[in-house]
Amino acid sequence: MTARPRPPRSSLWWGRRGLTPDAGAPAPDALPGAADVLVVGAGLTGLCTAVLLARAGHPPVVVDGRAAGAGTTGHSTAKLSLLQGSVLQRLHQHAGADVVSAYVRANRAGQLWLLEELRRRDVDVQAQLAVTYAVTDEGARKVDREAEVARAAGLAVEGLDDAGLPFPVRAAIGLRDQAQFDPLEVIGALREELTELGGTLVEGARVTGASWSRPWRVATTAGDVVATRVVLATQYPVLDRGLHFARLRASRSYAMAYRLPDSGRVPRGMSLSLDSPTRSVRTAPDPDGDLLLVGGNDHETGRGGSTRAKADELDEWARRHFAVGDALWSWSAQDYRTSRQVPSVGALPGTGGSLLVATGFDKWGMTNAAAAAHVLVGDLMGEPPEYASGLRSVGVNPRDVASSLRHNGSVGFRWVADRVVRALPAPTSDPPAEGAGRVEGGPFGPAAVSTVDGRTCRVSAVCTHLGGVVSWNDVERSWDCPLHGSRFTADGIRIEGPATKDLRPSGSD
Numbered sequence: 238m239t240a241r242p243r244p245p246r247s248s249l250w251w252g253r254r255g256l257t258p259d260a261g262a263p264a265p266d267a268l269p270g271a272a273d274v275l276v277v278g279a280g281l282t283g284l285c286t287a288v289l290l291a292r293a294g295h296p297p298v299v300v301d302g303r304a305a306g307a308g309t310t311g312h313s314t315a316k317l318s319l320l321q322g323s324v325l326q327r328l329h330q331h332a333g334a335d336v337v338s339a340y341v342r343a344n345r346a347g348q349l350w351l352l353e354e355l356r357r358r359d360v361d362v363q364a365q366l367a368v369t370y371a372v373t374d375e376g377a378r379k380v381d382r383e384a385e386v387a388r389a390a391g392l393a394v395e396g397l398d399d400a401g402l403p404f405p406v407r408a409a410i411g412l413r414d415q416a417q418f419d420p421l422e423v424i425g426a427l428r429e430e431l432t433e434l435g436g437t438l439v440e441g442a443r444v445t446g447a448s449w450s451r452p453w454r455v456a457t458t459a460g461d462v463v464a465t466r467v468v469l470a471t472q473y474p475v476l477d478r479g480l481h482f483a484r485l486r487a488s489r490s491y492a493m494a495y496r497l498p499d500s501g502r503v504p505r506g507m508s509l510s511l512d513s514p515t516r517s518v519r520t521a522p523d524p525d526g527d528l529l530l531v532g533g534n535d536h537e538t539g540r541g542g543s544t545r546a547k548a549d550e551l552d553e554w555a556r557r558h559f560a561v562g563d564a565l566w567s568w569s570a571q572d573y574r575t576s577r578q579v580p581s582v583g584a585l586p587g588t589g590g591s592l593l594v595a596t597g598f599d600k601w602g603m604t605n606a607a608a609a610a611h612v613l614v615g616d617l618m619g620e621p622p623e624y625a626s627g628l629r630s631v632g633v634n635p636r637d638v639a640s641s642l643r644h645n646g647s648v649g650f651r652w653v654a655d656r657v658v659r660a661l662p663a664p665t666s667d668p669p670a671e672g673a674g675r676v677e678g679g680p681f682g683p684a685a686v687s688t689v690d691g692r693t694c695r696v697s698a699v700c701t702h703l704g705g706v707v708s709w710n711d712v713e714r715s716w717d718c719p720l721h722g723s724r725f726t727a728d729g730i731r732i733e734g735p736a737t738k739d740l741r742p743s744g745s746d
């Protein structure tokens with residue numbers, strides 16, 4: 238049997254433009270040396286924040302280590318929906334009905350603002366029915382519970398007899414008039430408005446550190462910027478000195494895009510299953526005919542074994558149910574969940590309100606990023622939106638503590654197990670097979686060795702954030718840290734996560 242060709246590793250959004258999300262180094266004078274507000278990260282959160290600041294008469298400087306949209310935004314399935322899987326029931330269980338209500342108000346405000354922005358900038362947005370469904374009894378119970386909590390929070394959720402999917406389902410609910418788009422068109426519209434309003438966007442300038450006192454001297458690979466206020470819109474906050482965010486969990490998911498054949502089964506709406514593994518489905522218009530996007534198989538970054546097996550299983554599921562051919566593009570990406578179940582948005586403690594973060598969107602960042610931008614800018618201007626206090630009222634309850642102890646416990650276990658107990662294989666001169674990687678060597682100098690495109694690389698296996706030992710990701714051909722989700726290329730260049738530095742040369746630990 239001949240092996241099926243692997244589709245290009247790129248998101249549909251970057252792939253169909255023939256672009257990669259990397260930016261070269263900026264021109265020597267591109268980065269201003271001073272800024273009132275510096276926004277780090279040009280994903281949806283950073284650019285919504287920057288546009289709101291510019292509209293308020295404070296055009297900021299925005300820097301991104303890669304290209305705008307290079308992060309999760311440009312790898313999202315981009316459903317702009319208030320029906321968000323099992324988010325509301327989890328939030329209800331953690332924090333009660335008032336917080337669910339504040340969360341829905343925040344997301345509705347974010348959704349409306351973004352829709353209005355996209356309408357004004359003439360971006361193609363498709364109105365869609367959002368569908369949540371289940372194929373198992375356990376999943377069906379969750380679907381019913383989500384409908385109950387959502388209706389109590391004022392969402393017009395309806396039961397569906399037909400989920401519009403080519404297989405039987407046990408339960409399905411829908412919410413009309415939600416939306417989907419191409420996230421890079423959104424990024425393009427926001428950057429255009431930012432520039433028109435006098436803001437500055439510098440791509441290819443990665444933040445590597447900052448001073449310990451104000452004004453913040455922020456070091457980037459393109460020079461330093463002295464800023465009065467800094468917004469970290471980098472998902473995991475890259476300058477978290479107090480480890481406030483050590484409880485954030487990074488979760489990766491897989492996605493693929495296929496051409497829908499004429500005789501293919503076209504799903505109705507944008508759907509998400511509440512079963513395990515999760516399945517996300519939507520269509521996307523394309524000049525050469527509609528496309529099908531499937532996503533799912535999430536797992537904690539750097540844990541859970543072969544990522545190739547997860548991607549292959551998702552591909553097999555799509556072919557079986559939708560009669561599609563070979564995938565055109567295949568990709569994966571990660572987002573973070575807080576132990577409080579609500580995004581963390583606002584100033585870091587001890588910074589006098591001048592170092593702000595927004596993270597923990599739990600794979601619902603299209604609405605949450607726009608809502609978070611309003612909170613951040615409201616905080617900076619002294620007028621946060623009414624829903625901000627409701628979301629901030631979520632305390633840490635005993636269940637949160639237990640969950641975070643379990644997570645940190647397993648993180649600690651990984652650290653000890655990886656560095657001390659686990660007997661790493663002794664170094665060998667045999668290079669790994671093409672596309673494979675292994676960690677080898679003793680506890681005081683584990684090395685990460687991989688072969689990609691015929692080139693064997695050996696770098697330190699110790700993550701430059703807090704010393705986790707990285708694992709090989711055979712889909713992305715990257716080194717992924719199981720502690721807080723930092724990721725590095727095969728030759729050790731930092732891709733994403735809280736680490737700001739590349740992996741060190743092997744033997745330097």
Ligand SMILES: Cc1cc2nc3c(=O)[nH]c(=O)nc-3n(C[C@H](O)[C@H](O)[C@H](O)COP(=O)(O)OP(=O)(O)OC[C@H]3O[C@@H](n4cnc5c(N)ncnc54)[C@H](O)[C@@H]3O)c2cc1C
Nearest residue numbers: 278280281282302308309310313314315316444601602603
């Ligand atoms: C597979 C998948 C599918 C999803 N689908 C949906 C969906 O359908 N609907 C939905 O609502 N949400 C979805 N999400 C979630 C949503 O995409 C994210 O929550 C959202 O895009 C996060 O935006 P952001 O701007 O906060 O982060 P990002 O888009 O990741 O932007 C962060 C930026 O910061 C930059 N950066 C990081 N570190 C540095 C540094 N040190 N210096 C300079 N720049 C730096 C990065 O390059 C990046 O551009 C999905 C998530 C995943 C993983």
Ligand code: FES
Nearest residue numbers: 700702703718721
């Ligand atoms: S990401 Fe924190 S130790 Fe690696």
